[in-house]
Each structure stands twice: as structure tokens, then as C-alpha cells.
Amino acid sequence: MTYKFEPTIIGFTCNWCSYRAADLAGTARIKYPPNVRLVRLMCSGRLDPTFVFKALASGADGVIITGCHPGECHYLEQNYKALRRFQLMRRTLVGLGLEPGRVKLIWASAAEGARFASEINIFVEEIRALGPLHWGVPDDEEPSTVHSPLSEMEVPA
Amino acid sequence: MSDKPKFAMYWAASCGGCEIAVLNTNEKILDVDANFDVVFWPVAMDAKYKDVEAMQDGSILLTLFNGGIRTDENEHIAKLLRQKSKILVAFGSCANEGCVPGLANLSDAREIVHTAFNTVSTDNPKQVYPMTSYDVPEGEICIPKILPTLKTLDQVVDVDYYMPGCPPESHQIAAVIDLVIQVLQGKAELPPKGSVIGAGNSTVCDECQRARNVKTITSFNRIFGQEIDPDLCLLEQGIPCNGVATRSGCNARCPTAGAQCIGCYGPAEGVVDYGARLVSAFASVIDAKEPDEIDRILDGIPDPAGQFYRFNLAGSLLRAGKSAWEKA
Numbered sequence: 351m352t353y354k355f356e357p358t359i360i361g362f363t364c365n366w367c368s369y370r371a372a373d374l375a376g377t378a379r380i381k382y383p384p385n386v387r388l389v390r391l392m393c394s395g396r397l398d399p400t401f402v403f404k405a406l407a408s409g410a411d412g413v414i415i416t417g418c419h420p421g422e423c424h425y426l427e428q429n430y431k432a433l434r435r436f437q438l439m440r441r442t443l444v445g446l447g448l449e450p451g452r453v454k455l456i457w458a459s460a461a462e463g464a465r466f467a468s469e470i471n472i473f474v475e476e477i478r479a480l481g482p483l484h485w486g487v488p489d490d491e492e493p494s495t496v497h498s499p500l501s502e503m504e505v506p507a
Numbered sequence: 508m509s510d511k512p513k514f515a516m517y518w519a520a521s522c523g524g525c526e527i528a529v530l531n532t533n534e535k536i537l538d539v540d541a542n543f544d545v546v547f548w549p550v551a552m553d554a555k556y557k558d559v560e561a562m563q564d565g566s567i568l569l570t571l572f573n574g575g576i577r578t579d580e581n582e583h584i585a586k587l588l589r590q591k592s593k594i595l596v597a598f599g600s601c602a603n604e605g606c607v608p609g610l611a612n613l614s615d616a617r618e619i620v621h622t623a624f625n626t627v628s629t630d631n632p633k634q635v636y637p638m639t640s641y642d643v644p645e646g647e648i649c650i651p652k653i654l655p656t657l658k659t660l661d662q663v664v665d666v667d668y669y670m671p672g673c674p675p676e677s678h679q680i681a682a683v684i685d686l687v688i689q690v691l692q693g694k695a696e697l698p699p700k701g702s703v704i705g706a707g708n709s710t711v712c713d714e715c716q717r718a719r720n721v722k723t724i725t726s727f728n729r730i731f732g733q734e735i736d737p738d739l740c741l742l743e744q745g746i747p748c749n750g751v752a753t754r755s756g757c758n759a760r761c762p763t764a765g766a767q768c769i770g771c772y773g774p775a776e777g778v779v780d781y782g783a784r785l786v787s788a789f790a791s792v793i794d795a796k797e798p799d800e801i802d803r804i805l806d807g808i809p810d811p812a813g814q815f816y817r818f819n820l821a822g823s824l825l826r827a828g829k830s831a832w833e834k835a
Contacts, residue, residue: 399783403824420796427796434790437801438811442786445812446613447829485825486832 357477359386360405361414361470364394366424367459368416374463382467383474386414394418395428399439402453406443406485412452412477414470419457429457449480512568512691514543515559516598517588518550519574519581520608520657525599526550526573528674535681542688543569547588559587567591569687571598571670575608575821576658580651589664594697596704600673602660604773604781605821607673612656612820612827613812620653656827668698670705673771673818676757679705703776707755710775711768715750715759717741722792727807730767741767742792747808749815752784770818780824782815 363369369390375382391397394417402413415436423429436455444450454473458466518526526548530536539545546567547554570592576582589595600606611619624631640649660666670683683705689695698704707714719740728745735741741748741762748767750759754775761768774781789808795801808814816823 399786400780400824403780403783407824407826430796431791433798434793434795434801435787437798438786438790438805438808439783441805441808442782442811442815445810445828446825447833485829 355478355482357385357411357474357482358409359412359414359474359477360402360410361386361388361416362394362397362401363388363390364417364424364429365390365392367418367422368394368457368466370460371416371458371462371466374460375467376463378463380464380467382470385474385477386470393423393425393428394432395423395425397432397435399435399442402439402443406448406452406483409484411483412454412473412480414473415453415455416458416466416469417455419459422459448483451476451480452483509544511542511544513546513562513566514539515545515547515567515570515588515592516550517547517570517572517574517584519572519585519602519660520577521574521599521601521606523550524674525571525601528599528672528677529571529680531677532681532684533677535684538688539684542691556584556587559584559591562591564590565593567593569594569596571596572660573599573602573674575601575605576654576660576663577608577611578651578653582654582658582663585660585663594667595660595664596668596670597660597666598670599675600671600771600773600818603669603671603822604819605657605659606771606818609657609659609819609821610813610817612831614828615830615833616653616655618830656831657821659822662821667700669701669703671703671754671771671773672706672756675705676760679756703754705756706772708776709755711750711753711755711757711759711762711772712740714755714757715740715762717762719743723794724789724792724804725794726804727789735765737765742789745807747789747814749785751788752778752781773818773822781819782812782823785815786811 363372372388394415397415405413415432417429417432418424420429433455440450440453443453456469458469516526545552547559570588572585572588572595574581576585597603601608624636625634637650639652640647686695690697717740718738720743722743724745726745727747730746736744746767748762749770750762750768752775753768753770754772756772770781778784793801793804795804820827
């Protein structure tokens with residue numbers, strides 16, 4: 351049997367819009383891939399970047415964050431806060447070498463079950479294309495190559 | 508040999524600032540000498556690893572360990588001192604959370620060695636690289652091997668207490684020395700294992716005297732090249748000051764002196780990931796709703812990974828940049 355990579359994705363949804371969109375997708379029997387594990391928050395503004403860092407450090411290949419459309423937040427404007435946090439968080443993760451496409455923010459209202467399912471479809475395929483992440487630290491065993499010359503490598507002075 | 512309890516201090520991957528901070532306790536260092544028998548302290552006295560190896564397990568009462576674990580020698584001594592010590596303290600930012608040496612975790616270890624031995628500032632025409640072992644007529648000689656990433660002390664051994672700071676403030680060190688002496692005299696009890704000692708339980712902002720109002724940030728700027736209000740919160744003035752996520756204990760020295768907090772006391776009580784807390788705090792106070800406008804403001808923080816993890820990368824959830832662990 352050949353190994354087929356199935357992405358592990360953590361999704362954060364807001365109680366008032368995107369979680370209901372996911373619910374609607376379910377009741378409407380719209381199919382979307384089972385790769386995403388949804389975590390319901392009361393609001394996308396509750397999303398502490400720690401959750402995303404922990405997901406990535408614990409083996410997630412990608413993280414999708416969903417919230418109400420701009421202007422439609424149940425708590426007035428916390429989804430704007432989520433947007434700002436997302437943008438700064440993604441810059442930080444890119445600074446740590448992560449591909450920017452592994453984290454994504456989308457908006458979905460409670461009526462957008464079909465759209466929610468299609469966004470999950472798209473994201474799963476994007477992560478599949480990026481391949482496994484398996485964020486980790488190297489084994490304690492020192493790779494034998496650490497001390498050998500790396501003549502092909504350009505290092506700016 | 509005296510009957511006094513034994514004291515040791517060791518430096519792994521560190522700069523030596525922690526030992527200077529200990530000596531900066533001035534005459535308090537005489538109390539250390541009066542109450543302890545200093546058995547091992549490579550910076551201050553001559554002792555060999557074999558002397559430590561010959562000691563009984565648990566015979567050193569107190570070991571202050573500073574520095575991160577960068578080489579197999581660091582790791583060996585960390586394990587050795589753990590075995591020989593009753594109380595092992597992760598002393599200073601490097602041992603606690605990696606500190607500046609931990610920023611090397613943004614790079615692959617080969618790249619680090621390469622940079623050290625083969626950049627324009629290094630005259631190395633024959634491409635000579637160090638060998639970790641070499642046979643000579645007298646036998647094999649070895650130098651320590653660099654590990655793939657820098658680790659914090661508690662990622663390698665069990666740690667009893669954590670004392671943060673780069674370096675820990677001398678008045679905090681003096682207070683800890685006093686406490687340990689009082690414990691020896693039966694006048695005080697040790698805090699529970701795993702406690703952070705020699706620091707506060709709040710944030711730098713709590714100790715900062717600058718006035719704080721509602722923050723609405725429209726641009727992030729570096730601290731030079733603009734007028735800074737000496738009485739107003741630096742973050743409010745668009746200076747990326749890390750005080751909001753940083754543990755108190757330094758009396759807000761940097762903001763008091765007019766410079767932003769860079770976070771050397773590490774994560775405040777209850778903060779799981781220092782950088783994530785700062786991302787959250789900084790993004791919350793930006794006054795913008797449009798992605799492009801937010802991006803323009805965020806351009807004022809050119810190196811977010813460095814800004815948020817200057818002292819904390821090795822101790823963070825992600826621990827290293829991707830290139831440090833990715834198999835080539």
C-alpha cells in the first residue's frame with residue numbers, strides 16, 4: 351500500500367457565523383473533506399495566536415480561521431481584531447520559515463454553508479499541494495553533516 | 508574541605524553577563540563565601556570536570572546554571588550538575604528560554620558553522636573546518652559538537668527554580684541569596700519546586716511609571732528620529748515596546764530610561780507563548796480595518812520574529828525556525 355498524504359487541518363470557527371455555516375453545510379448534506387477539525391470559539395476575536403502556534407507545533411499541516419464578514423460581528427468589531435492579529439501572526443510565522451499559505455483567514459456568514467464547504471475544499475487542496483509540515487525539532491543525535499563545509503551555500507556577510 | 512554547603516555556578520552558551528550580575532551584588536558576594544563552599548565556578552576559580560564527576564550525587568546544595576544548551580559539552584555538564592546538585596536553578600534568560608543565542612534557531616546549524624568559517628570577514632582560503640575529533644600520537648583529541656538547535660536547560664534536565672533576566676538584576680540576585688541563607692538558618696522556607704524566583708508576578712507595564720491611555724496606533728516607528736514624550740506610554744507613541752507581555756522584576760528599567768522594553772525577563776505569569784501574546788497585544792491596538800492599511804502599519808515592524816522572540820525563541824512553542832529542523 352502506498353502512503354497518501356492527508357493533511358491535518360485545525361479550523362477555528364466563530365459561534366455566530368462560521369460555525370453555523372459549517373452546521374448548515376452539514377444539515378444541507380454538502381460534502382467537504384474530513385481533514386479539517388473544527389474548534390468553536392465564541393468569536394474570531396477570541397483567537398489567541400497561541401492556539402495557532404500550538405496547533406502547528408503539535409502536528410497540524412495548516413490552520414484556517416473563520417469569522418463573520420467585516421461589519422457583521424456579533425461583538426461589533428472583534429473580527430477586525432482577528433484580521434489584524436492574523437496579519438501580524440502570519441508575518442511572524444513567515445519569519446520563522448513557514449509558508450504563508452499554511453494559515454488562512456476567511457469570512458463566512460451563517461447562511462453561507464455552501465461557501466464554507468467550498469473554502470474548506472480549496473484550503474485542503476492548497477495544503478495538500480504544500481505537503482506535510484510536521485513542525486519539529488531535530489533529534490538529539492547530531493547530523494554528521496553539521497561540521498562539514500557547505501561550499502555551495504551563499505551566506506551574505 | 509569545610510562543612511559549609513556547597514555552591515556551584517556554570518555557564519553554557521552564554522555571554523558571561525550573568526556572572527557579572529552576580530559580582531555586581533557587591534559585598535553580598537562575601538555572604539556567599541561566608542555561607543557556602545564554592546566548589547565549581549569556571550569563571551571565578553579553577554576546577555576540572557573530573558572534580559565534579561568525583562563528587563557524591565546531590566552533594567552540591569545550590570547550582571546556578573546560566574547559558575543555553577548549544578553543544579554536547581553543555582548538555583553533558585547540565586546532566587552532570589543535575590545529578591550532583593540538590594537545587595538546580597535555571598539562571599538568566601539563556602538557561603530559561605534561549606535568549607539571544609537561541610535566535611540561532613532561525614538557522615540550520617550547518618549554516619551557522621559555515622557563516623563562522625567561510626564569510627567575507629573570515630580569511631579561510633583553504634576552507635579549513637574544525638574536526639570534532641583528531642588522532643594524534645598521544646591519543647584522540649576532541650572538541651565539543653554543536654547540536655542542531657539550542658535548547659533551554661529544562662528541555663534537557665529537570666529544573667527546580669527559574670530565575671529570569673538578561674541578566675537577572677543584581678538586587679534580585681541579592682534577595683535570592685538572602686533567601687537561601689535564611690533557609691539554611693531555618694528562618695524561611697523554599698518556594699514550591701518549579702517557581703520563578705527573583706522576579707515579579709506581573710508585567711513590566713505594571714512597574715512602568717509612564718501614563719497609559721487608550722491605545723490607537725497608526726504607525727510603528729523605531730525609537731530614534733522622533734520626539735518621544737518622556738511621560739507617555741511608549742507603545743502608545745508607536746514604539747514597539749514589549750512590556751505588555753514581559754515579566755516584571757526589573758523595575759521597568761528600560762522604559763524609565765527612555766528605551767522600549769525588549770523582553771529580557773521573559774514571559775509574564777500565565778503567558779504560554781511570549782511571541783503569540785505580543786502578536787495579540789500589538790495587533791489589538793492598531794487603528795485600522797482595511798487589510799492594506801493594516802499591512803502598511805505592520806511594515807513598521809520589519810522583523811516580527813526577531814521583535815517577538817528576541818529572548819524567547821528556544822523556549823517558545825515552535826522552538827526554532829523551519830530551516831533549523833527541516834531535513835535537507
